[in-house]
Amino acid sequence: MLLVLVAIVVTLDEWALHGANVLIPFLVVALVVLLAVRVARSRQAFVLAALVLSGIAIAVLSDWQQTVLRALGSAGFIAAFFAALTTLRNVAESSPSIRAAGTFLAEQPPGRRYAALTVGSHLFALLLNYGAISLLGNLATTSAAQEPNAEIRRHRTRRMLLAIQRGFISSLPWSPLGFSMAITNALIPGARWAASVPAGFVSAGIIIVTGWALDRIFKPKLSVPPPPRGPVDGSWGLMRPLLLLLLLLGVTVSVLHTQTGFRIVGIVMLVVPLLSLGWALVQHRGGALDYGMRDRLVRYVTQELPGTRGEVTLLMMAGYIGTVGGPLLGPVVTGAGIDLAALPTWAVLVLLVWLVPFLGQLGMNPILAVTLFASIIPAPEVLGVTPAAVVAAIAAGWAISGICSPFTATTLLIGSFGGVSALHVGTRWNGAFVAIVGALLSVWVVIYALVFG
Numbered sequence: 001m002l003l004v005l006v007a008i009v010v011t012l013d014e015w016a017l018h019g020a021n022v023l024i025p026f027l028v029v030a031l032v033v034l035l036a037v038r039v040a041r042s043r044q045a046f047v048l049a050a051l052v053l054s055g056i057a058i059a060v061l062s063d064w065q066q067t068v069l070r071a072l073g074s075a076g077f078i079a080a081f082f083a084a085l086t087t088l089r090n091v092a093e094s095s096p097s098i099r100a101a102g103t104f105l106a107e108q109p110p111g112r113r114y115a116a117l118t119v120g121s122h123l124f125a126l127l128l129n130y131g132a133i134s135l136l137g138n139l140a141t142t143s144a145a146q147e148p149n150a151e152i153r154r155h156r157t158r159r160m161l162l163a164i165q166r167g168f169i170s171s172l173p174w175s176p177l178g179f180s181m182a183i184t185n186a187l188i189p190g191a192r193w194a195a196s197v198p199a200g201f202v203s204a205g206i207i208i209v210t211g212w213a214l215d216r217i218f219k220p221k222l223s224v225p226p227p228p229r230g231p232v233d234g235s236w237g238l239m240r241p242l243l244l245l246l247l248l249l250g251v252t253v254s255v256l257h258t259q260t261g262f263r264i265v266g267i268v269m270l271v272v273p274l275l276s277l278g279w280a281l282v283q284h285r286g287g288a289l290d291y292g293m294r295d296r297l298v299r300y301v302t303q304e305l306p307g308t309r310g311e312v313t314l315l316m317m318a319g320y321i322g323t324v325g326g327p328l329l330g331p332v333v334t335g336a337g338i339d340l341a342a343l344p345t346w347a348v349l350v351l352l353v354w355l356v357p358f359l360g361q362l363g364m365n366p367i368l369a370v371t372l373f374a375s376i377i378p379a380p381e382v383l384g385v386t387p388a389a390v391v392a393a394i395a396a397g398w399a400i401s402g403i404c405s406p407f408t409a410t411t412l413l414i415g416s417f418g419g420v421s422a423l424h425v426g427t428r429w430n431g432a433f434v435a436i437v438g439a440l441l442s443v444w445v446v447i448y449a450l451v452f453g
Contacts, residue, residue, distance in 0.1 A: 002031050003083050003305055003312065007269065010080035014266025025072040028316070031079065035313045043310050046317035053324045061327055071323035074371065075316040077265075081182055082312055083305065084269040087276035088177075089131040090300055094283060097241040098127075099135070104234045106139040106160065114163045114215045118208055120239075121167025126175055126246055130409050136164045137417040155220045157418055162429060163211070165414045169402040170207040173395040174200025176253060177272070180398040182265045183319070183367055184391050187374040191387035193264040194257070199392035199448045203441055207399060210437045249275060311409075315367060322371025333376050341378040346446045348383060349393045353442045356397035357434070360405030366398045389449035396441040404434045 006027045013020040036047045054071075057064045092098050105120040106113075117136065124132035140160040147153040172180040174197050181200070185191040249271065256267045284293045291299075340348055359369040380387045402410045406422040415422040420429075 001301060002027065002034060003079060004301060006031055006076055007080040007083040007273075010076050011084070011266065011269045014263060014269060016262070021073070024076045025069055028072045028076040028079070032075070032313070032316065035309050035316075039310050039313045043313045043317075046314060046321065050317050050320050050324070053321055053328070056328060057324050067324055067327055071320045074319040074323045077186075078179070078183075078315050078319045078367070079312055080269055081179070081265060082308070082315060084272045085129050085177060086304065086308065087273045087300070089128045090296075090304055091276045091279045091283065092127050093131065093135065094289065094296075095241075095279075097238070098124075099139075100234065101238045101242050102136050102139045103143075104236075104238045106136065106143040107233065110156075114159060115212055117160055117163035118167035118170070118211060121164045122170050122204070122208065123239075123242055123246060125168045125171040126177055126249075127242070129177065130168075130413065133164055133168055133410060133413045137161060137413060140164060141417050151223060155222070158429065159215060159220075161414050161418050162433075163215070165403060165410055165425075165430075166207060166211040166433070168410060169399045170204040170211075172399040172402060173203035173207075173392070176264050176268055179315075179367060180395050181391075182268075183370055184394045184398070186263075186265070187371060188377075188387050188390050188394075189379055191391050195386070195388040196391040196395070199388055199445070199452075200395060202444060202448070203392065203396050203399065206440050206444060207437055210440060211433060214433055214436070245279070314365065318365040318368035319371055322368045322374075325372045326375035329372060330375050338376075340376065341382050345383045345385060345449065348378060349385075349389065349445050349449055350442045352377070352390065352393035353397045353400070353445060354438065356394065357401040357404055357438070360401035360408060363407045366401050366408070369401075370394060370398070383449075385449040389445065392448055393445040396445055400434060400438050400441070403430050403437075 006024070009020050009023050009027060013024065032047060036044055054068060057067055061067055102120070102124065105116045108116040117140070121132055121136055124136060128135060141157060144153050144157040144160060147156060172178050175181060176193055181193055181196065185193050185196060252271050252275070253264065253267050256262070256271065257264050260267070280293065280296060283289055284296075340351070343351075355373065356366050356369050360366065364372075377390065380390050383390070402408050404426040405411060406426050408422075411422040411425045415425045418425065418429075426434075
């Protein structure tokens with residue numbers, strides 16, 4: 001209930017309800033205290049690190065009050081954004097049409113299975129976030145398990161899971177429902193989601209096309225020819241409900257953003273729960289489900305949200321630590337004689353592309369990495385580029401980290417479905433892909449910044 005209350009208050013603050021922001025620090029502290037005693041020690045370590053950093057900030061920063069309040073606001077925003085997105089995932093997972101669409105994609109013949117799953121995962125990610133990997137990954141492994149030949153089954157599982165993972169991370173450079181866009185646009189001065197979308201679309205296209213091309217070029221050689229497959233049940237019309245829902249969501253958010261001028265994330269935090277509520281009412285109409293609307297709401301508050309306590313704690317503390325640590329890191333970097341503004345603009349942009357993946361190999365969450373180093377990134381006007389160009393570079397790096405870091409949820413989920421470690425997924429399965437797509441994205445963000453931006 002406290003997490004729901006945080007989401008409501010933060011949303012009201014985003015919609016300029018004066019006085020709501022006064023409650024946020026108190027609610028966040030209370031929420032973290034309740035979470036800290038109920039999560040694993042690995043998550044409690046993040047809470048302890050936040051307390052230590054807060055003590056250091058109080059000792060060395062003259063404006064530590066503003067820094068701590070800003071960090072609590074960041075943690076509250078992340079919790080609210082996460083809670084809003086879970087409402088859509090909750091309703092989508094009980095939708096027969098969504099599951100039918102996912103099954104249709106997983107059952108596609110080999111010639112078009114990778115492309116179908118990549119594009120499908122990209123679209124599902126807009127609604128379900130990490131739930132897209134869970135849903136499609138489960139359907140893909142179930143489909144592959146029906147193959148009696150062990151060699152074909154192994155290759156099919158790997159290729160299907162990679163298509164799902166790469167489709168998911170291709171949404172990160174532009175999706176308004178992703179933390180990558182929400183956090184990065186909030187941290188870069190003058191950045192707006194609408195201005196960042198064109199570059200993000202191209203980045204997404206580069207990721208999708210590169211993955212498809214590598215899958216075609218390095219198609220595994222089988223020791224025996226695959227058996228003939230029968231026709232796929234269903235048609236592409238099964239994708240219509242998903243596309244209509246995305247269209248409704250996109251139009252609603254865009255119109256409200258244009259008419260009100262409020263931040264896109266604030267509009268998302270209001271529209272998504274309302275849309276989810278309406279969708280749930282449609283599902284329950286006529287007793288279509290074997291449980292009532294009241295039971296769904298109770299289960300959401302008492303089971304689903306508490307079930308994410310570990311993830312919520314990690315995300316909130318990543319935002320808090322990064323926000324408090326940024327002002328502490330700045331003097332250290334300056335004292336070491338490091339001045340990013342002295343580097344050529346193209347070099348800074350390429351560095352931003354690879355910074356998050358590099359830190360991801362060291363176990364640093366992308367939210368923590370970006371919020372921590374945002375304070376030392378030269379302002380866009382100093383670099384001579386638009387804010388959207390800086391956002392494009394960071395978001396591209398965020399996407400690369402999601403495909404190669406052994407500590408991110410994407411690689412952990414894909415590894416669990418594939419029966420291999422997350423490190424194996426990041427290095428063995430995706431090593432060549434990361435090198436190629438990273439080089440292409442580096443070139444793209446430089447071209448966008450210096451030519452278009």
